[in-house]
Amino acid sequence: MLSKEPGSPLDESKPPHSLRHVAQLAGVSVATASRVMSGSSHPVSERTRQQVLSAAESLSFVPNRLARALVTARSHTVGVIVHDISDPYFGDIVKGLEDGIHAEDYQLFVANSDRDPEKELNYVRAFDANQVDAIVFAASSLTDPDYADTLQKLATRFRGRGGAIVLLSDHLLEGPRVLFDNHRAAADMVGYLAGRGHRRIGYISGPPELEVSHVRLAGFNAAVAELGLGAGPEYIADGKFTLEGGGAAIPKLLDRVDVTAVLAANDLMAIGATRQLLSMGFAVPDDISVAGLDDIPIAEYGPVPLTTMRVPTYEIGRAGASLVLQALGDDVPADIRLAGEIVVRESVSSIGPPA
Amino acid sequence: MLSKEPGSPLDESKPPHSLRHVAQLAGVSVATASRVMSGSSHPVSERTRQQVLSAAESLSFVPNRLARALVTARSHTVGVIVHDISDPYFGDIVKGLEDGIHAEDYQLFVANSDRDPEKELNYVRAFDANQVDAIVFAASSLTDPDYADTLQKLATRFRGRGGAIVLLSDHLLEGPRVLFDNHRAAADMVGYLAGRGHRRIGYISGPPELEVSHVRLAGFNAAVAELGLGAGPEYIADGKFTLEGGGAAIPKLLDRVDVTAVLAANDLMAIGATRQLLSMGFAVPDDISVAGLDDIPIAEYGPVPLTTMRVPTYEIGRAGASLVLQALGDDVPADIRLAGEIVVRESVSSIGPPA
DNA sequence: CGCGCTCATGTAAACGATTGCCACGGCAAC
DNA sequence: GTTGCCGTGGCAATCGTTTACATGAGCGCG
Structure with missing residues (x-):
C-alpha cells in the first residue's frame, strides 16, 4: 500500500x-x-x-449529495410551499424555517403556490420527485374539492416513502403543526385595552368566510364577557380585510355605540379605521384609541403608529423547523402553539386612572 | 388497488x-x-x-430526480442567495426567479446569507454539493477580503462542473447579470419633476460609502445639468438611508436654498423628509413636493402617499431566470438592464404652467 | 502455538435512473 | 435468396456514494 x-x-x-x-x-x-x-x-x-x-x-x-441521497434515501432537503414569497409574512416564516434547518445542514426548496390548487399539487409532486425529506405547508389548505382529494393521496404516498409533513397553519392534512393562537391574540389585546381603562371597545371583524375571522371574533367576545366590558352585537361591525373595509366600519360602529377604543381584526383595517376617524375629526388616540392585530410592516408607518399584536412569524418558521427535525429524527413531535406579543406604539391612550 | x-x-x-x-x-x-x-x-x-x-x-x-440527475449530470435545480428573504425586495426577486425557472421545471433552493460572508460561502459550497445547475446571487457581493478570494475559487470550481452563475446586482464575480439602472432612475425622476414645472430641486443623497449613492447622485446631477435646473452643492444634502436621515437633511437643505421639490435617494428618507416638512409647517405637496426612489411597500402608506420610482424587483427575478435558462441552454446570455417606472401618488404637485 | 477477538481495510452490491451498443425481425432491393 | 437497413427493444455499464460482508493482521491468553 x-x-x-x-x-x-x-x-x-x-x-x-x-x-x-x-x-x-x-x-x-x-x-x-x-x-x-x-x-x-x-x-x-x-x-x-x-x-x-x-x-x-x-x-x-x-x-455529491445526490449520490449520497440515492443510497441513504435521505436527501437532506426540505420543501416549503407558501402562497406568496413576496409577502413578508411568508418571507419571515421561510426565513425562520431556513435558519432552523440550515443549522442541521438541510437545504430548503421554496415553492410559490399563488393560491392555485393545481400549482400547489404540482409542487408537492415535484418535491416528491426530488426526494425531499419533508414538506412544510406554510399556509392553510385551499378549498378546491378535487384538490383535497388529490392532496391526501399525494401525502399518503409521500409519507409511505418516509417523508414528513409539517403544517404551519390550519390544514386539512394531519401532521405536526405549529399554530398561532388567534383566539388568544384577540383576547389578549382586549385585556390590554381594558388594562388601560377602556370599557367600551368596538370590534371590526373580518369577512365571515374566513376561519380566522371567527376565531378572532370569538376571542374578542370571550374576553369582553370575562372582563365585563360593554358587549353585544352593536359593538361589532365587519368588513373586508382592507383599508377600505376598516374605514367603512367606523361610521357603522359610531352610529350605534359610544366607544373609547376600536380593535380591528387586522392591521390594514385598523389603519383604515384610523384614517377614517381622523378625517371625521376625531383625534387618535386622544378621542378614540385604535388597535390592530398582526403587526404588518406598515403598522409602524401609518397615520398614527399603530399599537398592535405581533404575529411571531419568524418563530413560526423556527418552530416548523424544529418539528421537521424531530419528525425526521424519529421523534413524535407535539404541536406547538405560539402566542403573540403586544407592540405598543401610539394609537392607544390610557383613560383616566380608576383610582 | x-x-x-x-x-x-x-x-x-x-x-x-x-x-x-x-x-x-x-x-x-x-x-x-x-x-x-x-x-x-x-x-x-x-x-x-x-x-x-x-x-x-x-x-x-x-x-426519482436524484437518480436521473446522477447520470445526466443535470439536477434541474437552481440555488439563489439573498441577504434576507423576509425583505420584500428579495422576496419579490425570488418570486420572479422562481416563476421563471418553474416554467421550465426547475426547482429553487433559497439561502439567506444575513450578509455574513462565512455563511454565504458555505451556501455556495452546499449548493455545489447539491449539484445545482446554477447559482444566482441576488445581492451585491460583500466586502470581506478573504471572502472575495474564496468566492472566486468556489466559482471557478463550480463553473468547471458546468454550473452557471447569474448576478442580479453589482458583483465581484463575472457572469451574466441583470442590472437596475440607478443612474437613469434618479435622472428620470428629475425629468418627471421638471416636467411638472419644478426648476429648483433639492436632493437628499445616501451615505457615500455605498456605491448606489454615487450612482444615483450622478444621475441626479446629470439630469439637473442637462435640463438647466438649479444646480450646485447647495442643492444637495446627504444622510443615512433612514427615516431620520431624511428628516435631518431637510433643515440643512432649506437653510441653503429655496426649493420647490425634494428628491430623496430612497423612499425611507423621502418619508422622513415629508414628516419633517409637515412638522415644520410646510404642506406637502402644496408648498414643497417630495419624491422618492424604490417604491417600498410603505411608500403608499406614509403621511402623504409618495410619488416614487418602482424598482422592478419581480422583473429582475424573471430576467435572472431567463439568464439562467439561457446559460444552461448553452446560449451566451447578454446582460439585461432594467429601468424603473414612476408611480404617481400624491406627494408631487405641478407648478403653474410655464405658459 | 493456535483460538478467537478486535480493528482496519477492501470487495462488491446496492440506490434508481439513462444510454451506448447490440440483437432481432421484417421488408425492400438487387 | 442474400444483403442491408430500419424500427424496436434488451443488456449492461455508468453516475458517485454508502454499507454489508469478507479478509487479514495483530494480539492476548490458555
Whole structure:
C-alpha cells in the first residue's frame, strides 16, 4: 500500500473530483475514503484518516449529495410551499424555517403556490420527485374539492416513502403543526385595552368566510364577557380585510355605540379605521384609541403608529423547523402553539386612572 | 388497488415504485420504460408506450430526480442567495426567479446569507454539493477580503462542473447579470419633476460609502445639468438611508436654498423628509413636493402617499431566470438592464404652467 | 502455538435512473 | 435468396456514494 506510486492512472479528464480520486490519491479504497468523509462510525486508523483528509483537501473535494441521497434515501432537503414569497409574512416564516434547518445542514426548496390548487399539487409532486425529506405547508389548505382529494393521496404516498409533513397553519392534512393562537391574540389585546381603562371597545371583524375571522371574533367576545366590558352585537361591525373595509366600519360602529377604543381584526383595517376617524375629526388616540392585530410592516408607518399584536412569524418558521427535525429524527413531535406579543406604539391612550 | 394478475413476481417489499416496477408491470425492460418516461428520442412503438404509460399511471409512478440527475449530470435545480428573504425586495426577486425557472421545471433552493460572508460561502459550497445547475446571487457581493478570494475559487470550481452563475446586482464575480439602472432612475425622476414645472430641486443623497449613492447622485446631477435646473452643492444634502436621515437633511437643505421639490435617494428618507416638512409647517405637496426612489411597500402608506420610482424587483427575478435558462441552454446570455417606472401618488404637485 | 477477538481495510452490491451498443425481425432491393 | 437497413427493444455499464460482508493482521491468553 504505497502512497507514492509513480504514474498512478488518475483520470484527469473529468475536472470535478469524486471520491475515487480522493481514494486514489490517498492510496486507499473508495470505501475507506467514504468512511472518513461521511463521518461513518466504522473505525478508520488515524493515519489513514489524515491521508484521506489531506487528499480531499488538496483536491478540494466536495461530496455529491445526490449520490449520497440515492443510497441513504435521505436527501437532506426540505420543501416549503407558501402562497406568496413576496409577502413578508411568508418571507419571515421561510426565513425562520431556513435558519432552523440550515443549522442541521438541510437545504430548503421554496415553492410559490399563488393560491392555485393545481400549482400547489404540482409542487408537492415535484418535491416528491426530488426526494425531499419533508414538506412544510406554510399556509392553510385551499378549498378546491378535487384538490383535497388529490392532496391526501399525494401525502399518503409521500409519507409511505418516509417523508414528513409539517403544517404551519390550519390544514386539512394531519401532521405536526405549529399554530398561532388567534383566539388568544384577540383576547389578549382586549385585556390590554381594558388594562388601560377602556370599557367600551368596538370590534371590526373580518369577512365571515374566513376561519380566522371567527376565531378572532370569538376571542374578542370571550374576553369582553370575562372582563365585563360593554358587549353585544352593536359593538361589532365587519368588513373586508382592507383599508377600505376598516374605514367603512367606523361610521357603522359610531352610529350605534359610544366607544373609547376600536380593535380591528387586522392591521390594514385598523389603519383604515384610523384614517377614517381622523378625517371625521376625531383625534387618535386622544378621542378614540385604535388597535390592530398582526403587526404588518406598515403598522409602524401609518397615520398614527399603530399599537398592535405581533404575529411571531419568524418563530413560526423556527418552530416548523424544529418539528421537521424531530419528525425526521424519529421523534413524535407535539404541536406547538405560539402566542403573540403586544407592540405598543401610539394609537392607544390610557383613560383616566380608576383610582 | 391491488394488481389482479396472479403470481406476477413483483417485488412488493418496497412500497415506493421505481422504474423497475413499472417496467415489470408493463412487461418491458427498464430501458424501454425509461425511454417512455423520460421522453427519450429513441423510438418506442405506440403500443409499448401506452402499456408503459398506463403501468406508470396505475402505480402512480414518480421518477426519482436524484437518480436521473446522477447520470445526466443535470439536477434541474437552481440555488439563489439573498441577504434576507423576509425583505420584500428579495422576496419579490425570488418570486420572479422562481416563476421563471418553474416554467421550465426547475426547482429553487433559497439561502439567506444575513450578509455574513462565512455563511454565504458555505451556501455556495452546499449548493455545489447539491449539484445545482446554477447559482444566482441576488445581492451585491460583500466586502470581506478573504471572502472575495474564496468566492472566486468556489466559482471557478463550480463553473468547471458546468454550473452557471447569474448576478442580479453589482458583483465581484463575472457572469451574466441583470442590472437596475440607478443612474437613469434618479435622472428620470428629475425629468418627471421638471416636467411638472419644478426648476429648483433639492436632493437628499445616501451615505457615500455605498456605491448606489454615487450612482444615483450622478444621475441626479446629470439630469439637473442637462435640463438647466438649479444646480450646485447647495442643492444637495446627504444622510443615512433612514427615516431620520431624511428628516435631518431637510433643515440643512432649506437653510441653503429655496426649493420647490425634494428628491430623496430612497423612499425611507423621502418619508422622513415629508414628516419633517409637515412638522415644520410646510404642506406637502402644496408648498414643497417630495419624491422618492424604490417604491417600498410603505411608500403608499406614509403621511402623504409618495410619488416614487418602482424598482422592478419581480422583473429582475424573471430576467435572472431567463439568464439562467439561457446559460444552461448553452446560449451566451447578454446582460439585461432594467429601468424603473414612476408611480404617481400624491406627494408631487405641478407648478403653474410655464405658459 | 493456535483460538478467537478486535480493528482496519477492501470487495462488491446496492440506490434508481439513462444510454451506448447490440440483437432481432421484417421488408425492400438487387 | 442474400444483403442491408430500419424500427424496436434488451443488456449492461455508468453516475458517485454508502454499507454489508469478507479478509487479514495483530494480539492476548490458555
